[in-house]
Amino acid sequence: MTAKSxxxxxxxxxxxxxxxxxxxxxxxxFINLYxxxxxxxxxxGAFVEIQRGAKIxxxxxxxxxxxxxxxxxxxxxxxxxxxxxxxxxxxxxxxSADGAVQTGEDWDLVDTHVRKGASIGxxxxxxxxxxxxxxxxxxxxxxxxxxxxxxxxxxxxxxQVVGTVPDGNxxxx
Numbered sequence: 001m002t003a004k005s006x007x008x009x010x011x012x013x014x015x016x017x018x019x020x021x022x023x024x025x026x027x028x029x030f031i032n033l034y035x036x037x038x039x040x041x042x043x044x045g046a047f048v049e050i051q052r053g054a055k056i057x058x059x060x061x062x063x064x065x066x067x068x069x070x071x072x073x074x075x076x077x078x079x080x081x082x083x084x085x086x087x088x089x090x091x092x093x094x095x096s097a098d099g100a101v102q103t104g105e106d107w108d109l110v111d112t113h114v115r116k117g118a119s120i121g122x123x124x125x126x127x128x129x130x131x132x133x134x135x136x137x138x139x140x141x142x143x144x145x146x147x148x149x150x151x152x153x154x155x156x157x158x159x160q161v162v163g164t165v166p167d168g169n170x171x172x173x
Contacts, residue, residue: 124144
């Protein structure tokens with residue numbers, strides 16, 4: 001299904017005409033979605049912004065106050081905690097070398113990939129260019145500046161891998 005609004009809705013949602021929504025997507029009030037793809041049965045919390053070119057898989061949960069920028073791909077069944085911020089520019093500047101306000105041509109987009117079933121704790125910041133492996137768990141408040149392998153637990157600032165993700169009979173808890 002494709003979003004049709006492109007303006008404020010009764011729930012204070014700003015959804016541009018180029019947003020692609022899967023079936024049974026749940027959208028909270030006070031969200032901004034533009035130019036992104038959101039998979040089936042995904043839940044988007046309040047005060048979330050998802051930018052053009054971002055891709056969110058099926059059965060994900062994007063919790064309130066999170067920011068998903070251009071260049072971010074989140075695969076199926078991922079959890080993104082409250083207030084998670086993704087970054088897509090490793091050298092952010094307001095102006096170019098000649099002092100002019102930067103445009104889209106003045107910076108390099110850095111892609112980020114969150115693999116299937118990964119979970120990112122509330123308040124985490126994910127720098128551009130990293131991959132969070134399938135089933136990995138990022139602790140609350142972490143600053144992820146390098147790849148986290150599949151099935152691993154990473155915590156801290158900067159985030160460090162400290163072990164494997166706890167499980168119970170092969171299922172994440």
